[in-house]
Amino acid sequence: MSVKKFQITIYKNGKKIHEQNNVKENSHFVIVAKKLIENHQLVKGYIRNEKKLSELNAKGIKFTSPL
Amino acid sequence: MPRVLNLQAPYKIYVEEGDEVSLYYFITDQGTKYSISLIKSLEFDDYPFKDNLYEISFFPDKKSHRSDPKIKETIAAFILAFFQNTENILLFVADQSDGKHHARKRLFDLWKNEFDKNNDFTKLDIIFESEFTGTYYISVLYRNENSFSELIPYALEHGLQKYKSSK
Numbered sequence: 001m002s003v004k005k006f007q008i009t010i011y012k013n014g015k016k017i018h019e020q021n022n023v024k025e026n027s028h029f030v031i032v033a034k035k036l037i038e039n040h041q042l043v044k045g046y047i048r049n050e051k052k053l054s055e056l057n058a059k060g061i062k063f064t065s066p067l
Numbered sequence: 068m069p070r071v072l073n074l075q076a077p078y079k080i081y082v083e084e085g086d087e088v089s090l091y092y093f094i095t096d097q098g099t100k101y102s103i104s105l106i107k108s109l110e111f112d113d114y115p116f117k118d119n120l121y122e123i124s125f126f127p128d129k130k131s132h133r134s135d136p137k138i139k140e141t142i143a144a145f146i147l148a149f150f151q152n153t154e155n156i157l158l159f160v161a162d163q164s165d166g167k168h169h170a171r172k173r174l175f176d177l178w179k180n181e182f183d184k185n186n187d188f189t190k191l192d193i194i195f196e197s198e199f200t201g202t203y204y205i206s207v208l209y210r211n212e213n214s215f216s217e218l219i220p221y222a223l224e225h226g227l228q229k230y231k232s233s234k
Contacts, residue, residue, distance in 0.1 A: 007196040012220055013189060029223070032110045033195045036122065037203055039106060040160040043124045047102045053087060062107045064121070065082055065089035066155070067072055067148055 006030050076144035077137035093141055100128040101138065103145060114222050116215040121149075122158045139174075143182045146208075150188075153210045156219065161204040172204040179208070187211060191220055 004025040010018040023030055039061055045051030069081040078093040080103070091103040105121045125142060149155055161171040172192075179190055191207040209219060 005198055007194075009194040009196075010220070010223060011192040011194075014192075017220065030195075033193065033203070033205060035110050036158060036205060037160055037195075039122055040124055040162065041164070043104050043106060043122075044126055044162065044164075047090070047104065047124075047126050057087070060109045063088045063090065064105055064107050065084060065091070066105065066121070066152070067082070067091070067145070 006033075008033070072145070072148065074144045074148050076141040078141040080141065080145055091145065095131070095135055095138060097131055097133060097135065099131050101142075102126050102128070103142070105149075111222060114215075114218065116154070116156055116213075116219065116222075119152070119154045120156045120158065122160070123149075124160070124162075126162075139178055139181075143178055147182065150210055153212050154214060156207065156209040156213065156215075159206045159208070161206075163201065163203060168202070168204055172206070175206055189213075189216060189219075191223060193223065 005021075006023040006025065006027075007021045008018070008023055008029060009016060009020075039059070042051055042056050042059060042061060046053060046056055069083050072080040072082060072091070074080060076093075078095060080091050080093045083090045083092060089105075091105075093101050093103075095101065103123065103125045105123055107121060111117050111120055123146075146157065149157065159175060161168040161175065176190075176192075179188065187210060188208055189211055193205040193207070195203040195205060197203075207219065207223070209216060213219070
């Protein structure tokens with residue numbers, strides 16, 4: 001079975017502060033980044049009436065209005 | 068009647084508050100509805116800033132073919148209001164489903180530069196590349212005076228450090 005590899009680069013105010021190639025799929029950061037991307041896609045689906053709120057709730061997504 | 072945010076923005080921003088869902092929206096002169104959502108992220112539960120961390124998304128309900136500077140000014144006013152709480156942290160994922168994520172990332176960069184003339188904010192940009200799904204851009208924005216301004220970039224790298232030490 002092939003292992004998926006990722007590359008992550010972090011910039012702070014335009015200046016590169018971190019770069020790593022060949023990051024494995026099970027690393028903590030990859031898991032977090034993929035979750036953020038998934039959240040974004042689920043929210044988009046909900047706003048476009050393509051996803052149900054229950055699907056978002058099941059993923060622990062909570063809409064909030066701090067303003 | 069939805070609540071209206073008291074902001075100095077070209078378009079009125081309304082708050083649609085339900086039992087489980089709160090969304091913000093504004094309607095442009097062309098009749099396009101822009102929804103803005105803020106969701107709580109559970110991904111940094113171990114960190115002390117977790118209660119102030121929000122993922123923002125904004126989506127128009129239809130494509131607009133005309134440039135409208137009021138849109139960016141309205142979203143900028145919303146974001147600046149969000150940062151009245153100086154502890155808040157904003158996460159932004161550039162939508163890549165239509166292949167325009169590079170343009171969205173550039174737009175977000177331009178907005179930050181245009182509306183942060185005094186360099187009051189720090190922006191972290193994460194380029195996340197997968198050999199299977201392509202490139203994603205994730206930006207993190209927070210005020211320099213945020214109590215956790217030193218910890219936030221460390222927190223982003225923490226997973227990588229753990230990964231390194233476990234190899």
